Amino acid sequence: MANSKRELNLGLIGAGFMGKAHVFGFAIAQRVFDLPFQVVLHTLAEVNAEHAERAAGALGFQHATDDWRSMLDDPAVGVIDITAPNALHKEMALAAIAAGKHVYCEKPLAPRATDAAQMARAAATAGVRTQVGFNYLCNPMVKLARAMIEAGELGNIRSYRGVHAEDYMAHARTPFTFRHDPSGGGALADVGSHALASAEFLLGPIDSLLGDCVTVIGERPDGRGGRRRVEVDDIGRALLRFESGASGSVEANWLATGRKMQHDFEVYGDQGALVFSQERLNELHFYSVDDRTGRRGFRRIEAAPEHPPYGEFCVAPGHQIGFNELKAIEIKGYLEAIAGNRPEPFGFAAGERVQHLVELVQLSSREGGWKKVRG
Amino acid sequence: MANSKRELNLGLIGAGFMGKAHVFGFAIAQRVFDLPFQVVLHTLAEVNAEHAERAAGALGFQHATDDWRSMLDDPAVGVIDITAPNALHKEMALAAIAAGKHVYCEKPLAPRATDAAQMARAAATAGVRTQVGFNYLCNPMVKLARAMIEAGELGNIRSYRGVHAEDYMAHARTPFTFRHDPSGGGALADVGSHALASAEFLLGPIDSLLGDCVTVIGERPDGRGGRRRVEVDDIGRALLRFESGASGSVEANWLATGRKMQHDFEVYGDQGALVFSQERLNELHFYSVDDRTGRRGFRRIEAAPEHPPYGEFCVAPGHQIGFNELKAIEIKGYLEAIAGNRPEPFGFAAGERVQHLVELVQLSSREGGWKKVRG
Amino acid sequence: MANSKRELNLGLIGAGFMGKAHVFGFAIAQRVFDLPFQVVLHTLAEVNAEHAERAAGALGFQHATDDWRSMLDDPAVGVIDITAPNALHKEMALAAIAAGKHVYCEKPLAPRATDAAQMARAAATAGVRTQVGFNYLCNPMVKLARAMIEAGELGNIRSYRGVHAEDYMAHARTPFTFRHDPSGGGALADVGSHALASAEFLLGPIDSLLGDCVTVIGERPDGRGGRRRVEVDDIGRALLRFESGASGSVEANWLATGRKMQHDFEVYGDQGALVFSQERLNELHFYSVDDRTGRRGFRRIEAAPEHPPYGEFCVAPGHQIGFNELKAIEIKGYLEAIAGNRPEPFGFAAGERVQHLVELVQLSSREGGWKKVRG
């Protein structure tokens, strides 16, 4: 059967877990959404030819290469998807942008906000569309939360409590990895970035913040029989003041034993409140003073077709979506932005913003005192 | 890239919601599992040619037809997937079996257990592999529950409480549909079948049962301005005795206002207990008397890579899978059965068994008294 | 300070745990409620004089006796409170009634409904006020549930699911006690009576029922080195039809490993639903179709001063009451009934009614078939 849609050829760099997850997300997105493009898995680039060939076969790509730059020269390739190690993001993205490609890049965009800013400027100048992976924001229940806040269902927002806590670094014997690299590593950069992104997604821009970063496990095995000193934060906390006048706090923690995905927030307005936990990602809890006395309480709203785009995945409430479908929603938004139908959901400028916030928390922790967020 | 796997050509009958869900399930399964076949979306059959063409294009099928029988004559087609209206299941399945095709059929297999039995016998005689859609059983947490019970982690199982309650028929103004058809309709057949299947999946064969069926909304709009009498049950309940000696109960209810997917069970053994709710399908709650005094309690186990095949979908705990991924797991099991690597996960014989249980509850309700389940 | 209230002298029979709990309940009730009487702890009766003296001192009674009948001759004593072993309830209550005393008796009222009926008739004839301990019904959240049902907030009630499950008899090595006595023992009588009482409290009279009783642990240590056969039910289940037309089920289970107080119910109407668990006794979960689409969900109502008589105990929501305060509420209701200000909250006739239901479930289990509840 002919499909009359425009094709968009994807060039993927990296076939690790995240690369696979992206391919999975594209596959889901194409099955459930009426996308503006027919995405074609065109070329997969990996560090050596054999690996690239094998991964391309397994994932369904038409071509394989051990030279990611070769994809930039291929006019057929429309979008470059970077899931390579973080340290390479900047070089790859700048090259792809220079070649006029749209660029989809896993988070973190770059180790430093200044790098991220350079990437965002380059993309803006080149007029290409970019996307950074921040899929928690794609959850229909989180979108609902934002819509309810914007519609005034909670009245004036007064306070916010956000956390992103997991325990994947809780063991002192877990070795030093790139996530511990002083340049761009730490819990705040790794998961706190999600907490900060959600805070601004829901309440708007943060105006200023006061940070506190703690290194708990001072050294880790270096994977070669030795020990290596850790300088990045295991726990990062920040007190916040939003431009709206609301105040709040966030915590990033990768040592929180027992927590697997505590990406939670609580929003309190003068007319209502919202409580969300990624641990139960198909639910949003809503309290409204409009309910009558004696009948008030936090109500557990379950994801349903009336919370778009849940209905694209499941015909009825109660079926529930999972993490991979959040990725598919992210991809849909990005493809629509490429087609010019909407602004970038979370482009490089947004990625750079989060990186700026992360660094400001770190700076505040080092220097002490409130730091004004760049407007 | 060449994929050296054997191809399995799929012929799908029906492009409604469930057809789309199946295609989605195949797509997910192929992305995440190392399947024994490369499934090819070969032909889609719908009632008229135009609809078939359009759906085939949208869903990615190579061919379209308005004559499902034509697929049976095509030696290239290996498996027929039936998502057409229930009333057609039997005719289609028997024809496909006669043509030597493997058959995947949505539930309920047939309006009557005798029809289902005929279908199961035909498949057995023909030696083809069959599958009925019972995807709640595919949940890694439900599999974990069964594994724990089988391993004796709960000791001797004494009692069971199961329910499948939703509210999609709670409005008296919801019109009469095929689900209200006296032949094969009713809450017990529609959702109680899931509750009964889960009960036997976890505790083994039911030995005897005592049923009670209630019609609450005695007539419904017929969709043509008139009213139509409803004879099927809105609520069905059964008291159970398992072959193991355990006792229990199940409830099927499609009028349970507020419930979207209360497919829940509680299992009590002499050494522990399990509590599950499909409303939080990535959790299983476990109580063990092995925990020491003062530290006992139901513990909320979150789905994680150590609960296969969760790890195929998500690299870490806390990410969560959704309904569509349960479907993909179902498909994986079926394809492995076709390849001869394992028994059918839930073949026509299993589908017929559930239908038998449903009818026995109805019979017991009509006649009174305990009914012995066919061994 | 003089207290101008009429005094009501209490004669307590039995100083075991339940006797102590009653005294505690009276003490709490007097502290928080404006009761119609000043209750005086007049006389405590126990089986031997020494024990009686000691207990009277500890609990604050003015007098002690080893002859409970002596209290009946004392015109000063106004109410007899029976917390003696169940087997003695009937003899004691009938004697107290004959002496013109009001009688407060722990549940179960008597081993047999016929005995309970005799007691209820005697009380009616004598014109004394009686009370049986059914304190779960005194919970402000359960009262709220009934009020909401009566006010039509759930619309027409269609179905009910009730359970009372604990695990205090889960060990096969727990010895035979009076609770296992074929006359009046068993899980259904012990805890199922609560489940049945709650069902009727909320939905009104049960019209007919279908029962199933199971003995799981067939013999228990007799406490003297031998074994004793157990004939009573460890698990009792019943399917219900209410006079209102609603249908439902209850389960009584004292083998439910891990459950400490699963006195739960779910009520489904055509306009809303209620879900309650005694495990979180200060909450009631309410779903209403009146909430607008996309904002519906079960809302967790927390006990608050607007749910009388919670406000007598706690000045603000969130503080929570416990089991003992439920007892105090029971006592308040009884004292008001003695003062003629309200009907008996749960008098002997109500106690006999529950006993009748229990026996009918047992009869149905033995004989098979639906049994019509005595009107």
Next chain:
Amino acid sequence: MANSKRELNLGLIGAGFMGKAHVFGFAIAQRVFDLPFQVVLHTLAEVNAEHAERAAGALGFQHATDDWRSMLDDPAVGVIDITAPNALHKEMALAAIAAGKHVYCEKPLAPRATDAAQMARAAATAGVRTQVGFNYLCNPMVKLARAMIEAGELGNIRSYRGVHAEDYMAHARTPFTFRHDPSGGGALADVGSHALASAEFLLGPIDSLLGDCVTVIGERPDGRGGRRRVEVDDIGRALLRFESGASGSVEANWLATGRKMQHDFEVYGDQGALVFSQERLNELHFYSVDDRTGRRGFRRIEAAPEHPPYGEFCVAPGHQIGFNELKAIEIKGYLEAIAGNRPEPFGFAAGERVQHLVELVQLSSREGGWKKVRG
């Protein structure tokens, strides 16, 4: 019946809600515990004679007075219980201490830490026993949490998250009260003191902190038709460093719409974690890495007799205690301290410590920068 215990005569100042709650607590404590004293409700002092007489009658006191100082001259009175307005605490407590009375004082001990310190020193010098009302610490589940932490069941504690949020000041139209007084008012003093006390109760002394206080509702009705400016915090937050090396945060919030008693904490160690919410005060959630892989999860421990002194109130798990029983536990501890059987559970020195922490958060908020807690 004679009760051979030593009598302890109570002189209560104030018959408002808190006075009533104290009397209630004493009554409960005497019913359930084997106390070292027989507490006698000796004299009640209120601002005018009529009110005092009436309240004394209602609450069961032997004497009434409109001059609280008269109680200090009465050698019969052993303990003075102050539930009068906060502004009077200091004067009354110092006078009572000077008269050699033991003093039980509601929180906050005094508007300023310096006042509280003076009171604590006076008590120490006089050798009388003191108690400040901090009853959340008396919860058997909170005691269990501390015991588990001390026993090393969580390993080394790394992080802490505490909150005390309610919504009783959420309405901008709620008038200015003494709780808004710049001297000693504010959310941090009112409820944050609980959050800080719990933090130290569980993890030991706080070493330093970084504070942030926010006034959201800048003026309130003055109750006389005008408006009055509010200077105290509606929300107070602090980042914490404990002497043990753990880090954490607390939030105090009295504008948290929908929250009635969110006195919650989460404690993360390298071997386990604890999660508690006062909203479900009979539960403690415990995660342990000692559980085997695939079976780990937060386990809901329900209050039971193995968690003293729960068993004094309820003979079995699942019955649950409420707020008033926490007060009774507080009183028991205090009376045992008076008897010399244990240290003061939460004496004036402890009350002063909390006040110091509160002021340090406020100071840090005003001045910026981390503040070292007085050792």
